[in-house]
Amino acid sequence: MPESRFHWSSSAIFARLKPALRGALAGIGCALLVPQAATAQTLRIAMTASDIPTTTGMPNNGFEGMRFLGYPVFESLVLWDLTTTDRLAPLRPGLAERWEQSPDDPKTWIFHLRRGVTFHDGTAFDADAVIWNLERYFNKDAPQFEPPAAGIVRARAPITTGYRKLDAMTVAITTASPASYYPYMAALILLSSPASFEKAGRDWAKVGLVGSAGTGPFRIGSVAPRERVELIRNDGYWDTAKKARLEKVVLQPIPEANARLAALRTGQVDWIEVPPADGIPSLKQAGFAIVTGSYPHVWPWFYSIGATNSPFKDVRVRQALNYCIDRAGIVELLNGTAEPAVGWLKASDPDFGKPVNRYGFDPAKGKALLAQAGYSAQKPLSFKVMISTSGSGQMSPLPMNEFLQANLKEACGVNVEFVVSEWQVLLNNMRALPDAPALNGSLSLNISSPSSDVAVMARYFAAAGAPPNGFNFAQWKDDAFEAAFAKLAATTDPKVVAEQTAIAHERLVDNPPWLYIVHDLNPRAMSGKVKGFVSPQSWFVDLTLVTMQ
Template sequence: MAALLALAPPALAQQKTLRIAMTAADVPTTTGMPNNGFEGMRFLGYPSFEGLVLWDLSRADQPAALRPGLAESWSQDPADPKTWIFRLREGVKFHDGTPFSADSVIWNLDRFFKTDSPQFEPAGSGITRSRIPIMASYRKIDDRTVAMTTTRVASYFPYMAVYILFISPNSFEQGGRDWSRVAMLPPAGTGPFRLSRFTARVSAELTKNEGYWDPARVPKLDRVLLLPIPEANSRLAALRSGQVDWIEVPPPDAIPSLRQANFNVVTNSYPHVWPWFFQMGGAATPFRDPRVRQALNYCVDRAGLVQLLNGTAEPSVGWLKPSDPHFGSPQNRYGFDPAKGKALLAEAGFTAQRPLSFKVLISASGSGQMLPLPMNEYMQQNLKEACGVNVAFEVTEWNTLLTAMRSGPDAGILNGAASVNPSSPSSDPAVAARYFLQAFVPPNGFNWGQWNDPEFEAAFGALENATTPAAYDAAYARAHERLVDNPPWLFIVHDLNPRAMSCRVRGFVSAQSWFQDLVTVDLQ
């Protein structure tokens, strides 16, 4: 641990350097489209590489909305609702001093979506296409305007555009048109921090961008040092010893003592679901019968898991929270009801003599995964004791699990698993489209379970074509009712986004988002 953290040169001691311990097992990739899920986007994505559309992370009292980024405005083309027009911001420069323009937008879109372009990057393309699976075409209108056309009408497209990040085309040239060399530069973005250096599996360093295009958002910190420390107790030890200033996901049982020792432990509601995905397309899956999926949702003692997590989560009984205006009025309101769960399992043919048995692919750590090993051990024991269900686990690395989620139902990488345990954002319908529409089964999206519900498809189609808030809200609620009543997932808990910080860390706003704003953070 000491060797891992003894990284900063002595000069950094005179500067404001925030040291963050991530849950990731490795430094996210540095070519401008980071891997390691949304933790990679949180720390190596948005701080350095921005999109046309950005998240508004300025408030803690409401879910994060969208705000203008490298585009100052956007709108649907009134003549073609599949086309969105983005008006670009003037005066923006990349960290290398080259101008941001419509040409650089098209260059980056070709990087992700045009496989025969010289700058095509397979790894970044795979991540971006999985988040924007409906891109059909794009074009430059003039130096300040670009158009993007989707494969279907999508009222939520700006919520997808937020995941397209932009780097300087000059970085590609400086790296000899070789992405492995570009990663070592590292490349230039437009964000309030510039990625200044990194050491694989050890650290990445961000430096204040003094020339940021929004003078009101020049960071207060001089540097941010990002450290991958996947094991929760190792992160805790690093915080207690003063080797880091901020840790993601502290061990729940350590929270009371952290507070007593004057550390700040921050939690907040945010759009995060920690589920198991059910596979409905595999050769030997038990989950084609909706009664089995409903049964398991009645077998989970969510309150007990929340207690295990020391109150850093809340029960999940749907993709959205019951307090969300789009939750709807589903027929099923899941609670801990083993009798009902066992009755549904019996109707589906699973009894004490023929118990339900299946394997779940899980990770040891990773983006948004909370504490997957103790949580899954709890689930295994809970389901066995409550409903006689036998669960086995296949433990893998987080990025391997993400790869498995882009694979078919009987792929070898699953090693017989009929369920997977990633975490999911639930921030907007663009995410729901990728996870639940039949059009987005792998490799087109994240409907790994091959779920297909005609009523959901009809409701979601109405949402996509909605032109008024009332029509949008009603369609969203109908769609969510189907997610509850014909559940594609085992809904377990919503994370409350815990992180622990030294009392020296000031100015942090815990946004109701997977992403957080480092610009406002200061060190006393």
């Protein structure tokens, strides 16, 4: 993978990408020049992904994949309420009408399935279908085992250890330890039709060419890799109150921000994810809607603490960088579509706690900590960071990382090199072991991440979530964090959960496994024709609410 020193322009980085990727992106740009017919109730969305998310029922491309080719088509036992903006999106019943911990065993959750639901192909949703999907993700010897999807699900629900059918409409799922937060993990396990796999000759590659059948408000109509996916309204959707208003949604991967901007301006799409910050004023002047809103998201660099000879084994180095960066400068660069991050949670969050360290732009303090750790002008701290050119929640990764590279050099004498990769490659490396060749010597990863609930906290920071089991890339372990987390996992008392979450978060700040940079405000730009959209405090959106004028 290519590397850089100091400033690269976006075009320079693009020029150094692998030829195959450059060709794919160029093809996408050319496709924008071809007029695309749209019916009155067709919504065309430009994603930040460089390819369409996988269509077999568990999409890749991070939570952007879940946003557009996850929940609109495939559903889980537990869903999100995405209709409000005044609080973090809560859970709601999905393909399970209700659930509870077993009174005999707090490690077991009982899910009572919704009756009368069918997949898009007309086959019945029942306990057998649920078990078939769980076997697909957790049993490597099952005929339907799908390794890429299994890797995603296992990392998002790493404490899942067993499952069984209790009757035709009831299943039990067992976890490694009592976990009051498990429904949040269950919400990320999507379910698709076993018949889709059989129809494709038990070949997941063939399933992906046409798309699997789910139970959601939209079904997959057509798939054109690297170009588009068409979603068609499911007129037989089980939740009659939430049938989609739109007839069709067209998803297009356009990873380059200015190409997305051009597509919106020329009417090729109606909605773009993450407009380029410097284009926002002119979009507003031209009458386009810029939609922003708080949501549970943080844009960090992950430290690799477990790598051989990693400087990040020393907590003073990890703290130092958190004092060395100019977060206000990043916010200004982004035209106000972000806010400074001084922890995994926002400082205004009631669970933020009272950490000793309150990070701000303080180069003197940062350099003092680096000096204590043995780094100086004569022996500067130097390391590589793996970054992407685009991707789910990645905002504007090239200019943002260039800013940080220059900022760290000027403020604290820190030398940063970049290893530039495709978004999905970067995501895969989040589960890499320390010193893995795929990291190309990177000691940090720039991966935007959710901060929505304690289940996410478990995946990213619990010692048990270290790769390959979860997303604790840092290989971080903190005894006080582990103790607090064990207490909140064992209780359903909201007061205790809040108290212990705050204690756990204090450790994330004072013993930081990440460099906390910004929380973004989820910007997207839309044509005035798009109506009814709600920007929830979530990574996901409810497309059933949207209409086209």
